[in-house]
Amino acid sequence: MVEQIVFILVSLFTLITAVVVVTNRNLFHAALALMASFLGVAGLYVLLDAGFLAAAQLLVYIGAISILIIFAIMLTRRLMHALESPFNSQWGLGAFTAVVAFAVMAGVIAQFWPVTPDSVTPLASRPEVSASILRGSVAELGRALVSSDAYVIPFEIASVLLLAALIGAIVVAWPKAEDE
Amino acid sequence: MTPGQLALRSLIVGFIITFAVITGFAYTTLLERKLLARLQGRIGPNRAGYIPVPTRSGKPRRFLGGIMQPAADAVKLFFKEDITPAKVDRWVYTLAPMLAVIPAILILAVIPWAGEITILGQTFSPYFAIAPGVNVGIVFVLAITSIGVYGVVLAGWASNSKYAVLGGIRASAQMISYELALGLTVLVPIMLADSMDLGEIVAAQKGVIDWFVFRQPLAAIIFWIGALAELQRAPFDLLEAEQELSAGYTVEYAGMRFGMFFMAEYMKMIALSAITATLFFGGYRGPFVDQVPALGFLYIGLKTFIGLCIMIWIRATLPRFRYDQLMAFGWKRMLPISVLNFVVVGIFIVLQEEGILQPLFENTLRFLGIG
Numbered sequence: 351m352v353e354q355i356v357f358i359l360v361s362l363f364t365l366i367t368a369v370v371v372v373t374n375r376n377l378f379h380a381a382l383a384l385m386a387s388f389l390g391v392a393g394l395y396v397l398l399d400a401g402f403l404a405a406a407q408l409l410v411y412i413g414a415i416s417i418l419i420i421f422a423i424m425l426t427r428r429l430m431h432a433l434e435s436p437f438n439s440q441w442g443l444g445a446f447t448a449v450v451a452f453a454v455m456a457g458v459i460a461q462f463w464p465v466t467p468d469s470v471t472p473l474a475s476r477p478e479v480s481a482s483i484l485r486g487s488v489a490e491l492g493r494a495l496v497s498s499d500a501y502v503i504p505f506e507i508a509s510v511l512l513l514a515a516l517i518g519a520i521v522v523a524w525p526k527a528e529d530e
Numbered sequence: 531m532t533p534g535q536l537a538l539r540s541l542i543v544g545f546i547i548t549f550a551v552i553t554g555f556a557y558t559t560l561l562e563r564k565l566l567a568r569l570q571g572r573i574g575p576n577r578a579g580y581i582p583v584p585t586r587s588g589k590p591r592r593f594l595g596g597i598m599q600p601a602a603d604a605v606k607l608f609f610k611e612d613i614t615p616a617k618v619d620r621w622v623y624t625l626a627p628m629l630a631v632i633p634a635i636l637i638l639a640v641i642p643w644a645g646e647i648t649i650l651g652q653t654f655s656p657y658f659a660i661a662p663g664v665n666v667g668i669v670f671v672l673a674i675t676s677i678g679v680y681g682v683v684l685a686g687w688a689s690n691s692k693y694a695v696l697g698g699i700r701a702s703a704q705m706i707s708y709e710l711a712l713g714l715t716v717l718v719p720i721m722l723a724d725s726m727d728l729g730e731i732v733a734a735q736k737g738v739i740d741w742f743v744f745r746q747p748l749a750a751i752i753f754w755i756g757a758l759a760e761l762q763r764a765p766f767d768l769l770e771a772e773q774e775l776s777a778g779y780t781v782e783y784a785g786m787r788f789g790m791f792f793m794a795e796y797m798k799m800i801a802l803s804a805i806t807a808t809l810f811f812g813g814y815r816g817p818f819v820d821q822v823p824a825l826g827f828l829y830i831g832l833k834t835f836i837g838l839c840i841m842i843w844i845r846a847t848l849p850r851f852r853y854d855q856l857m858a859f860g861w862k863r864m865l866p867i868s869v870l871n872f873v874v875v876g877i878f879i880v881l882q883e884e885g886i887l888q889p890l891f892e893n894t895l896r897f898l899g900i901g
Contacts, residue, residue, distance in 0.1 A: 352533065352534055352537075353533075378619070378622070378687070379621065379622070382622070382625075382684075385680075401664060401665060401666045401670075402665075402666045402669065405666045405669040405670050405672075405673045406669070406673075408670075408673035408674070408676070408677065409669065409672060409673040409676055412673075412676070412677055413673060413676025413677060413679075413709075414676070414706075417679060417680070417683070417702065417706070420683060420684075420687075421683075421699075421702070424683070424687050424695075424699075425699075487665070488665065488666060488726060
C-alpha cells in the first residue's frame with residue numbers, strides 16, 4: 351500500500367518533469383527538468399530493490415551527463431532569457447518513433463493483461479527475492495560482467511567504444527600544427 | 531518491524547542527526563575562526579557570550595568567550611536584506627542554494643554513528659545510522675557528492691555575472707577532475723573489507739592495528755586530498771579566490787541564501803571527516819566499544835573533530851594552487867597514483883586468496899639468503 355503510493359508519486363514526478371523537458375521553451379530550464387526526471391528514474395530503481403543501479407544512475411546520468419548538457423548550454427550561447435521553440439523540422443519523425451515505441455510497450459504489457467493477484471502472469475505480483483541475493487547483488491553483477499558465459503563481450507565492446515571516443519576527443523582538441 | 535515503522539524510525543533518527551550536524555555546522559564556523567586566529571597569532575571572536583568564572587581578584591574571568599558567536603551570525607544573516615538582483619534567472623537563482631544544501635544533508639544517511647545499540651527500547655541493527663545496511667553505501671556517497679556540483683554551477687550561471695560564472699566553471703572542472711581519483715581510492719577500502727556497506731567496512735577494522743590507514747596510508751592520503759578538493763577547501767579554494775574572483779559563485783547572493791552555501795560547505799566538511807574516519811580510521815570503533823556501544827558516538831565524534839581541526843590547520847598553512855597546477859596535480863599525479871595503487875592492491879589480494887603470496891614471500895627470502 352505505502353509502496354504503491356510512493357510508486358505513484360515517483361512516477362508522476364518522473365513523467366511531469368519529462369513533459370517539462372520537451373515543452374519548456376527555455377533550454378536551460380529544460381536541462382534542469384531532465385536532471386529531475388533522471389532523479390525520478392533513480393527513485394524507481396530504489397523501489398525495485400536495485401540500489402546499485404540507482405546509485406549508478408545518480409553518478410552517471412545526474413553527476414556526469416546532465417552536467418555535460420548544462421555545460422554545453424552554459425558555454426555555447428547566451429540563453430539567459432532566450433526562448434526557443436520546442437519544435438524543429440524533424441518533429442514528424444520524432445512523433446512516429448514515439449508512437450511506435452509506445453505501441454511496442456503497450457503490446458508487451460497487453461500480453462499479460464489483466465493483472466490480478468490470482469492470475470499466474472509474471473506481472474501479477476512482485477517476485478520474492480531472498481535477502482541474501484539482494485545483499486550480494488553487486489558482487490553478482492561484477493562477476494556477470496567479466497564471466498565468459500554472461501556479458502564479457504558486450505562489456506569489452508563498450509570499453510573499446512569508450513576508448514575510441516576518448517581518443518577521438520583528444521584528437522579533436524589537439525592543437526593543429528599551423529596554429530603553433 | 532514493518533517497512534512503515536522502519537521508515538518512521540529512520541525519519542526520526544534522520545531529524546535528530548540532521549539537527550545535530552546543523553548545530554555542529556554552527557560551531558564548526560566558530561572552531562574555524564578561533565583556530566585560524568590562534569594559528570595566526572590572533573584571539574578570534576571572544577565577545578558574544580561567555581561563562582563568568584569568579585576569581586579571587588573579584589573581577590570574573592571570561593571563560594569560553596565567543597560561545598554564542600554562531601547564534602549572533604545566524605541572527606545577522608536572517609535579518610539581512612535578501613536581495614534578488616534584477617537580471618538573474620529567478621527560478622535557478624532560488625534553486626541553487628537548495629541544491630547545495632540538500633546533498634550535504636543526504637550524505638549523512640549512510641554514515642554509521644555507532645554499532646548495534648539499544649536506545650529507548652529500540653534496537654538498531656546491524657549498526658546505528660539513518661539508513662543502516664545500504665549495501666552500496668559508499669557508491670551512494672560518491673553519487674551524492676557528484677550532485678553537489680549543481681549548487682555551484684547553477685549559482686554561477688543564474689547570477690548572470692562574470693565573476694560568478696568563472697567561479698562556477700572553475701569549481702565544476704575541479705570537482706569532476708578530483709572525483710576520479712576519489713572514486714578510485716574508495717575502491718581500496720572496499721576491496722580490503724570486501725563490502726561496499728560502510729558498516730561492514732568499519733567492522734573489518736577491529737583493532738587499531740587493523741585500521742585501513744595503516745594498511746593503505748597512500749590511499750588514505752589521496753582520499754583526504756581528494757576530499758579537500760571536493761569540498762573546495764584551501765588549498766583548493768580557488769573557485770572563491772577572493773583576490774581574483776571576489777568570492778566567485780556567491781558574489782550575487784545575500785542574506786540567508788548566502789548563508790546556505792556556507793552551511794553546505796561546513797556540513798560537507800563534517801560529513802567527509804566522518805566518512806574518512808569510517809573508511810580509514812575505524813569509524814565508531816575504539817576501546818571498549820563492544821561492551822558499551824554508546825561510546826561509538828563519542829569515538830566517531832572525536833575522529834570527526836580531529837579531521838575538522840586538520841582541515842583548518844591545512845587552510846592556515848598552505849597557499850592556494852594556481853589553476854593549471856591544480857589541473858596538472860589532479861590529472862598527472864593523483865589519478866595515476868590512485869590507479870596504480872588500486873591495481874597493486876587488487877593483485878596482492880588475489881595472490882593472497884590463491885595462496886601464492888605466502889610461498890612467494892618465503893621463496894624470495896630464501897633466494898636473498900635471509901629465510
